[in-house]
Amino acid sequence: MDNLQQTQRIHILKEKMLNSPRYASIEQARIITHVYQQNENLSIPKKRALSLKTALEELEISVEKEELIVGNRTKGVRYGVVFPESGCSWVNKEFETLPTRPQDQFLVKEEDIEEFRKEIYPYWQGKSMEDIIKKNYGQEINAMAKVVKINQKDHAQGHICPDSALWLKLGPSGLIEKAKRKLETCPKDQREFYECVILVLEGTQNFMKRYSYHIMNMIDNVEKEYQRGLKEVADNCMNLSQRPPQSFYEAVQSLWFLFVILHMESNASSFSPGRMDQYLYPYYQKDIASGVLTKQKALEILECLWLKFNQIVYLRNQNSAKYFAGFPIGFNIAIGGIDENGEDIYNDLSLLCLKAQYDLGLPQPNLSVRLNKNSSHELMQEAIKVVAKGSGMPQFFNDEAIVNTMIEDLGIEEKDARNYAIVGCVELTTHGNNLGWSDAAMFNLNKALELTLNNGKCLLTNQQIGLGLGSLETYETFSDLENAFQKQVDYFIDEMMKAEVVVEKAHQDCLPTAFLSTVIDDCIEKGLDVTKGGAKYNLSGIQMIQVANLADSLAAIKQLVYDENMISKHELLEALKNDFKGYEIIQTMLLNKVPKYGNDVKWVDDLGAKWAGYFREKMKDYTNYRGGPYHTGMYTVSAHVPMGENVGASPDGRNALTPLADGGMSPVYGRDMAGPTAVLKSVSRMKDSFTTNGGLLNMKFLPEFFETKTGMMKFENFLRAFVDLEIPHIQFNVVRREDLLDAKIHPENHKSLTIRVAGYTAYFVELAGKLQDEIIERTAYEDI
């Protein structure tokens, strides 16, 4: 792969993309609102289908002359789309602040704000999904918010891996035929579903044709050198509107259209392509064999697609942008892994995907490598080269941890489990046949513990929000405390499940998704929309927040209060109530005198595992609204910050309002003092069944690790042990100059950061200031 080059074309396109201003767009909102207003007599599924079709036929489109892959859901790139059906009251509130808010800013046009307030927003008040949920259950949802954050209340469900292979095989024309055949024989109550499917697929064909016409209109006005290429793109679009793709190039264009339209229909986060290196490979192989494609050309096409993945961003409200900072939309691609027969597979395309990531280093796609006991040395080394670039990609998933657990704990068929993919950040799914409802809710175990220690009262507001079962001072033994904690958790799980039913029903009523249903098996077979349970698998994932802090808190209470009597119950409770002000010695003891999760100390890790395990088991008592099982995940992404803002001072020594552990499975940052192998050992004590919806483990490595062949080989050793330890996920950041500078200013946050000083490795924050400066100087070259 080393002899392949990033072309000038890619360079130009990348610059253009990064330099174009990012606006909030109301264009699709306008179209949707008009269609709804003009068709009041139609059912919601029909109105939805028709408004998508109209958008596909009317939205302004554009093409850059250098593009090999075309299509977007707005005229400009990286626009944020206002989407009224799911909810836009927040847009009404926050429209003016979009350009200035702290996270994920968008420019706005005055006239758009005016039109939105006059023409769009009034129509949707009381009709949007958000308003319906609020009306039906808003109070209850608010009451539990500090412990349970119910998600997917104001946007359509994403985090879905469509059946791209089917899409490529049939194309919209083939899918229309299939739907038409079904329509002829289906029971009456399914007719509407198939009619909707046909509507949106016709819109899809027209959308593709429009790109072809658009290009042919502009072609005479561009320099000659671009004309031949553009003609080819126009032909691709026209062909795809009429038949399935026949070449690799067409297949990639077809794939991109699929994802543009999925986003247009749902404006949701994270529709993910999944195992692209597998389903695109037959096209690639055929074209390489016949000589119509070279590796270099394939790379250029892939890199054009990579740029496209960065052009759709997701407009979130200010609060949500805080939870998911940096527009993550999660075009997750999973390369490598085992096939249906359990054999490890990878191919040229897997390596080309890594090469594209190496060249571009952009936030999207979210590139994942599936590892297993038989992963090849070549694939791992190529992946490690990309890790060394420091973009945090690729992340690694572990077939050994995931496949069997999916089969045993979720009842997924073996062939589907072996073919798992990743959606969004780290959420696990089967490929093309699952509505996984990832991140249905976030359950803050640490807030539940706080309420348990303080008689159901919030430490921050003194409000009674949980069950009053006693307080730290009244629990005689540690197991009394644990019993009360269990009751508190049970109570909030039950509250959460009631809310989930309301939310899922609202999705069915307000946001049926005919287009998505064409690429999720078995919706077409069953004649059932995906929101109604048409998919083969119907899971719901609840996130446990954050087991690391919980383990540390419980360990501190157990050892220092109950076992050793180093701190009295009264003192600890007072210290927590006062956020350790005046109780600094107690805080120091909590932080330093008890082992922490992440240091390979079994009894501490086991405390975390015990409660994660309890929670996971408890999920089995419930069934979701689509009839599928609940399961759990441990992946907060950036939510550890706002989730921490809900929690008062905690017995692990953490101050009120400060972030919880990052990641999901990671130790609290700075508390893992025994090195990366100890972290893996601790994390491996979390059973794989806790993370069937996904787990997230973040680690930081020094750049020097990747400077030599030996270092990269040792990194592979580390990854292979990760596989053997059956940990579901790991991702690596490379320690940079900024980290060191920050560690100098805030040593308390970087206690575990180790640096090789000379013949030995030392904790960076324990080094003298001057020496720290020297090391920072030494790391400077990484800062490019």
Place this chain on the structure above:
Amino acid sequence: MKTSKALVFDIKRFAVHDGQGLRTTVFFKGCPLRCKWCQNPEGLSAKRRPIYFEKSCIHCRRCEQSSYENQMIYENNRPYFHLDYQGDFDNLVKCCPSTAIRYDSEEYDIEELIEKIKEDKIFFRDNGGVTFSGGEPLMQGEFLVEILKRCKEEGIHTAIETTMFASLELIKKILPYLDLIYIDLKVFDEKKHEEFTNISSKMIKEHIKYILESVYKDKVIIRTPLIPSMTATDDNITSIAKFLVSIDSEVKYELLNYNPLASSKYELVDLEYGVDKQYKMFTQKQMQHFYDIVYSTGLKNLIIE
């Protein structure tokens, strides 16, 4: 009769710099040498002592309150321990809320240490394993023999970093259980060796010769740390390389570049760093100069990272 316990001043998991694969390095406390450039000065003394980390201290003075008579004094806003105090310092270590007061080492028996080593066994692939370092691991020789035997029973790859300054009898005992042997030969000239390290290099050289003529020779890497004006002289490197070639020109030899940052640990242990502060790492060009010297003696296996 087994020696029951060893004093260990650090166990470093995920050691990646010496030896193959991922390793756990066990640092035995105590060393018969006193190299002026020692990188692990906290490992020199063979005693277990309390140490004080100023950066961790919150100055709560709890140590002062719980100290026994003659155990310590609190001055300049910090404790000073009376190291000749006869009893232990457990009370001080225990009362310190921030662990600013800790012991500089811990005692391990064979089972405790083997359990500790085995914690990372799953990472020991591609000849990763355990490395015994120090201090001078041979100073706790009987324990070392036992722990090496246990490691081999467990199928763990074993390495040692040593000067071979010990009895030949002990060396003969450990050799069969070692997979990789790093031996430091710092200064060829016996007098100068004594000047810089407190002991003569005579026995070290004899033992190197013995090992390089034995069946274990392929497992050996001889190393010289390049210390400006002390070991890093043309003369010294020439003499060492010639000495090695005279035994076997195939011997593996490595030159370790000087690293001035090593001085940073000395404050902790209240010792003086013996190398002039003005010296810096050797440049690529200077290193090449030393490599050329080595090659000119006919030594074939110079290891260059």
